[in-house]
Every structure is written in structure tokens, then in C-alpha cells.
Amino acid sequence: MWNRVAFAAFVVAGLLVFPDSAAAQDYYKDKTVRIILGFAAGGGVDGEGRVLAKFLERALPGNPTVIAQNMPGAGGMVATNWFEQFAKPDGLTLHYTSTTSIQQQILGAEGAKFDLRNWQFIGTVVRQPSVAMIRPEKLSRLSTAGPPLKVGVRAGDESWNAIFLWGAEFLKWNLAWVPGYPGGGEIRLAFRRGETDIFGTAGIQNLKELAGEGFQPFVQLGRLTSGGSFQKRPEFPGVPTFEETLGAKRPSGVPWQAYVSWAGSDSAGRPLYAAPKTPPEIMKLLRDAMARMKDDKALHADLGRVAGEDTEILLAHEGEPVFRQLLAVSPEVRDYSNALTKKHLKR
Numbered sequence: 276m277w278n279r280v281a282f283a284a285f286v287v288a289g290l291l292v293f294p295d296s297a298a299a300q301d302y303y304k305d306k307t308v309r310i311i312l313g314f315a316a317g318g319g320v321d322g323e324g325r326v327l328a329k330f331l332e333r334a335l336p337g338n339p340t341v342i343a344q345n346m347p348g349a350g351g352m353v354a355t356n357w358f359e360q361f362a363k364p365d366g367l368t369l370h371y372t373s374t375t376s377i378q379q380q381i382l383g384a385e386g387a388k389f390d391l392r393n394w395q396f397i398g399t400v401v402r403q404p405s406v407a408m409i410r411p412e413k414l415s416r417l418s419t420a421g422p423p424l425k426v427g428v429r430a431g432d433e434s435w436n437a438i439f440l441w442g443a444e445f446l447k448w449n450l451a452w453v454p455g456y457p458g459g460g461e462i463r464l465a466f467r468r469g470e471t472d473i474f475g476t477a478g479i480q481n482l483k484e485l486a487g488e489g490f491q492p493f494v495q496l497g498r499l500t501s502g503g504s505f506q507k508r509p510e511f512p513g514v515p516t517f518e519e520t521l522g523a524k525r526p527s528g529v530p531w532q533a534y535v536s537w538a539g540s541d542s543a544g545r546p547l548y549a550a551p552k553t554p555p556e557i558m559k560l561l562r563d564a565m566a567r568m569k570d571d572k573a574l575h576a577d578l579g580r581v582a583g584e585d586t587e588i589l590l591a592h593e594g595e596p597v598f599r600q601l602l603a604v605s606p607e608v609r610d611y612s613n614a615l616t617k618k619h620l621k622r
Contacts, residue, residue, distance in 0.1 A: 299556050302366075304337030309344050310547070311358055311370045313351030317460030319478060320545060321345060322581030323400050324371040327547060330574045334564035343371075347457050350375050350430035352387055359389035362550035366557035369397070370548045374540040378432040381536055381604050382612050392602055394548040395558055398565035399594040400578065401544030402477045403508045403585045404496040405435035408466070409473050411491045416449065423451035427462040427471035430454055431620040434541035435475030438494055438517045441534050443619050445524050452620050466490075477541065479510065479583035494520050499539040510585075533611045536604050543597045544589060562591050 308331070312324040325343045332341040346354040355376050362368045372391075379387045409417075409424075416424055426439050431454055442448040453471055456462045463481060466474035467488070474490075476482060482492065497505030497516035505516045517538070518525060525531065549561055568574050569588045578586045616622065 299560060300336045302337065302557065302560065303335045303339040306337070306339040306367060308332075308335070308339050308341045308366070309368050310341065311354050311362075311368065312343055312345050313347065313354030313370075313372060313376070314345070314458040315347040315460070316345055318458035319582060320351075320371060320373050321458070321460075323545060323578060323586075326574065326577045326581060327371060327400070327568075329577070330568050330571060331564055334567045334571075335560060336564075349386065350379065350432060352376070352379060352384065355379070355389045355391075356387070358394075358548075358550065364550045364553040364557075366549055366553055366561060368550060369561075370394070371545060372548065373545050374434040374543065375429065375432055377540045377543065377598070377601060378434060378537060380602060381540070381609065382432060382616065383609055384430075384432065391546075391548075391598070393551040395551065395553045396591045396595040396598065397547040397549060397558075397561045398569075398591055399544035399546040399589045399598075400582065401542075401587050401589055401594070402583050403479070403510070404498050404505075404541045405438075405475045405477045406482055406492045406495040406508065406511055406514060407435065407438055407473055407475045408482070408485050408490040409493050410489065413472050414491065414493055418446065418448060420449065423449045424472040425451050425453050425470070426473045427453045427456050427465045429456050429458065429462070431616060431622070433475070434538060435477075435496060437534055437538040438475065438496060439473065440537075440615050440619055441517065441521075441526075441530075442494075444615060445521060445526060445530075450619070454620065454622075477583070479585055480580075482510075496538050496541050499535065499542040503535060505538070508585075529605075529607050529611050532605075533608045533615070536601055536608055537612060540601050543601060544594060546594065546598065566590055 310324050310328050312320050314320040328341040328343040351373055358370045380391055428436055431452055439450055443450050465471050492511055492514045494517050495511055495514050497507050500506055505518045
């Protein structure tokens with residue numbers, strides 16, 4: 276009974292927002308839309324979010340002003356917590372988040388006060404999954420005693436970091452983590468400077484540049500398939516997936532389910548969200564705009580420059596089921612992932 280009453284109230288609220296379709300088409304006219312970005316300028320989330328802002332401005336009816344606003348901190352958590360608490364369900368404040376936010380929810384990260392399952396999914400930007408790079412002369416140190424190889428991370432819950440956590444656990448890789456970087460740009464710079472030894476990224480341009488500087492790709496996540504295995508990136512057919520690297524040491528049961536839920540988020544992309552309880556009429560405007568952007572050649576050219584030539588947009592009906600699956604983790608899987616994080620990241 277309560278569900279029927281709540282649904283009826285929600286429908287009535289939507290009708291009060293847009294009494295007719297003409298009003299809906301004029302809704303965004305002369306308005307300003309903000310896209311909140313949870314990371315600092317210079318990283319992938321920032322670059323992609325600004326491209327989305329530029330083209331959303333053109334695609335929404337009424338051509339509102341769309342601006343991107345950085346709100347960095349705590350691996351994106353400052354922004355996601357703010358959005359959960361303060362974003363109004365009016366379609367004027369959106370959030371372009373990352374796989375890190377998905378991981379924070381999967382892990383039940385301390386301080387996380389958001390639930391992505393309640394947010395309104397507009398669409399997602401998907402790239403090919405991450406590849407790990409290293410200096411060739413350091414590869415032999417991965418499994419030997421001595422000073423550990425350093426991995427730069429924001430907080431350690433990046434999707435590509437699953438490779439290194441499970442590598443340390445099941446392959447006894449000799450690693451140490453250096454947390455606290457504000458974004459991907461800073462992690463990449465530290466890697467180039469030699470402050471860290473290993474770097475994971477999905478951006479094809481980054482990978483090409485790093486390869487040109489002498490770094491070597493040595494393992495990749497691979498794209499999660501419907502069957503639960505990981506498929507190689509077509510650009511790196513000779514680089515093994517981490518699943519292949521594990522070989523006979525690949526765990527089963529909860530440890531492997533935890534890896535799949537963690538690493539699989541890299542295959543799901545970075546979603547653009549509206550606030551919880553945004554009326555369906557506003558969501559239709561936003562999703563229709565994303566559908567118009569999906570095949571925009573100019574948008575893909577811009578995304579290609581900041582995120583890689585293989586970047587694509589998935590609409591809500593294409594991307595949301597993947598997120599729902601990733602976020603539906605059992606307490607046992609969450610506990611295992613947290614225990615592994617505590618053991619290796621010392622937190």
C-alpha cells in the first residue's frame with residue numbers, strides 16, 4: 276500500500292513540474308546546469324566531465340549554460356557526499372563520478388555517506404580497461420625480495436588497483452603503496468618522475484606516450500564479460516590479463532567474487548547522475564540529450580583527445596544494469612575486500 280501511495284505522489288509531483296510537454300521543452304531555457312567533478316583539474320574525470328558539459332549545453336532543449344565544477348577530496352568522496360546531501364532533484368546539479376565512487380560503496384568505505392543505487396542514472400562514458408605500466412628493468416623486482424616497488428594511488432580503491440592487491444596476496448608481488456595523490460594526473464606525473472614504479476591507466480593516449488618514453492605494459496585488467504571472465508584490450512593482445520597471470524593460483528569463491536566486483540567496475544565506465552527523486556520528465560530531457568550526444572562525431576573527437584580513441588557512451592538502459600550488478604555485493608565479499616585492503620594498504 277505504501278509503495279502505491281508513494282508512487283502516486285511521485286507522479287503527481289512530476290505533473291506539477293511539467294503540466295504539458297511544451298513546458299518540459301522550455302524547462303532548461305535561461306538556466307545554468309552544474310556538473311560536479313570529484314577530482315582536481317588535469318585528470319581523466321576532469322577532462323571528460325568538461326567535454327560532457329560542452330556538448331550537454333548544446334543537446335539539452337533551451338540550450339542552458341552548463342559548467343563543470345571541481346570539488347576534489349578523499350578520492351571523490353567529498354563530492355559524492357555533498358551531492359547526496361545537497362543536490363536538489365531539479366536536474367540543475369549533476370554529478371560525473373568515477374569507478375572510485377563505485378568502489379567506495381562496494382567496500383563500505385569509512386566516511387561514505389551516499390548510495391549510488393538511489394541516484395538517477397543518465398549515461399556513462401566507457402573506455403577500454405586499464406593496463407599497468409612499469410620500467411622494463413624493474414619488472415624482475417616484482418617477485419623478488421628487497422625494496423618493494425611503489426604504487427601511487429589516491430586512496431587505494433581505484434579499480435585498477437585490484438591487480439596489485441590480489442597480486443600481492445596470491446602471487447606474492449613485492450609492493451608498497453603510496454597514497455594521497457589527488458588525481459590521476461598527479462599519479463602519472465609521480466610515475467614519470469620515478470617517485471613510483473608502477474602506474475595503471477585506461478587512457479590510450481597516456482599508454483602510447485608512456486610506451487614511447489620507455490615504459491612497458493606488463494598486465495591488464497581486461498573487460499569483464501557476461502560470463503565473468505576478462506577479455507583483453509584489442510590494442511594489447513600480447514599483454515596478459517591479470518586472470519591469465521594468476522593461472523593456477525587464481526582463487527575461487529569469495530576471494531574471486533571480490534576481485535571481479537572490484538576489477539569489473541573498470542569495465543562499467545564513469546556515470547553521469549542526477550540527484551535522487553529527480554522527476555521523470557526532467558530525467559527524460561537529460562537522457563534524450565545524452566542519446567543525441569552518443570553519436571555526435573565532434574563529441575567523440577573531443578573525448579578521444581582527453582580519454583582515448585576507444586571511448587564510447589552508453590545510455591542509461593545500456594549501462595545501468597552493469598552498475599546494479601556491481602553494487603549488489605554480499606557482506607562476505609565486502610568483508611574480504613576490506614580485509615585485503617587493510618592488510619596491504621595498512622588502513
